[in-house]
Amino acid sequence: MPFALPLAARVRPREEDHGDIQHGNTKLGKKDILWVWDLPAVTTCPGRSKLCEELCYANSGFFRMPSVTMGLARNLRYSHGADFEDWLVSVLKKRAVQVLRVHGSGDFYSQAYAISCWRIFRRLPHTAFYFYTRSWRDREIMPVLAGMALEPNVEAWFSTDKETGPPECALPRVKIAYMLTAGETAPAFPVDLVFRDEGHLPGERVKRAGGALVCPYEQGPGLNVTCAKCKICFREALRGRP
Numbered sequence: 551m552p553f554a555l556p557l558a559a560r561v562r563p564r565e566e567d568h569g570d571i572q573h574g575n576t577k578l579g580k581k582d583i584l585w586v587w588d589l590p591a592v593t594t595c596p597g598r599s600k601l602c603e604e605l606c607y608a609n610s611g612f613f614r615m616p617s618v619t620m621g622l623a624r625n626l627r628y629s630h631g632a633d634f635e636d637w638l639v640s641v642l643k644k645r646a647v648q649v650l651r652v653h654g655s656g657d658f659y660s661q662a663y664a665i666s667c668w669r670i671f672r673r674l675p676h677t678a679f680y681f682y683t684r685s686w687r688d689r690e691i692m693p694v695l696a697g698m699a700l701e702p703n704v705e706a707w708f709s710t711d712k713e714t715g716p717p718e719c720a721l722p723r724v725k726i727a728y729m730l731t732a733g734e735t736a737p738a739f740p741v742d743l744v745f746r747d748e749g750h751l752p753g754e755r756v757k758r759a760g761g762a763l764v765c766p767y768e769q770g771p772g773l774n775v776t777c778a779k780c781k782i783c784f785r786e787a788l789r790g791r792p
């Protein structure tokens with residue numbers, strides 16, 4: 551029987567297939583401490599709900615521009631490559647990245663890819679990593695996420711909405727984020743942080759929803775907040791670095 555190479559070894563990417571990380575955006579804060587690693591939305595999201603697919607910000611606007619979709623597809627192709635882990639580690643080191651948001655767009659699409667990311671997190675203890683994910687709904691990926699969350703330089707948020715419901719059990723160091731949608735004034739179950747998709751009325755400021763903090767960037771108009779200033783979502787990962 552012919553010897554079969556593992557998939558990662560067979561799909562070594564061409565030079566022009568190299569992916570890239572981006573330096574911040576309007577919400578994260580431009581040219582600040584935050585960088586982001588993105589993948590195409592929806593197709594890489596095995597734990598998506600119908601609701602989040604419908605409302606996904608990463609499936610419209612800026613993310614649909616041809617140059618952006620090409621870059622996302624390139625990142626995905628590259629994440630299958632044999633040297634993905636070495637490449638991302640070297641890029642993060644070269645750019646002295648302090649904080650990486652993993653998946654401003656996209657998600658952990660397979661157990662193998664999630665394990666690769668976990669290895670990267672472990673190889674860079676001086677970098678803080680944080681992510682929001684619905685891949686906790688995938689039974690193969692969930693245990694990997696639970697393991698990642700225990701790394702001191704990692705902050706894991708399980709994303710939820712009224713369709714997903716809450717995860718079956720609480721996991722150490724995993725926090726719950728909730729996407730509040732039209733018609734809801736509070737999350738359907740206890741959570742740590744609320745994101746608002748329902749928009750806000752002019753002049754309205756909403757700091758808490760059902761007792762949970764609303765992301766300060768989304769509390770209302772006129773607030774000069776970026777993630778780089780706020781840090782709520784990755785403060786523990788920053789503190790966990792040596």
Ligand code: SF4
Nearest residue numbers: 765767777780782783
């Ligand atoms: S809570 Fe803070 S760090 Fe988290 S998404 Fe909102 S602004 Fe960014």
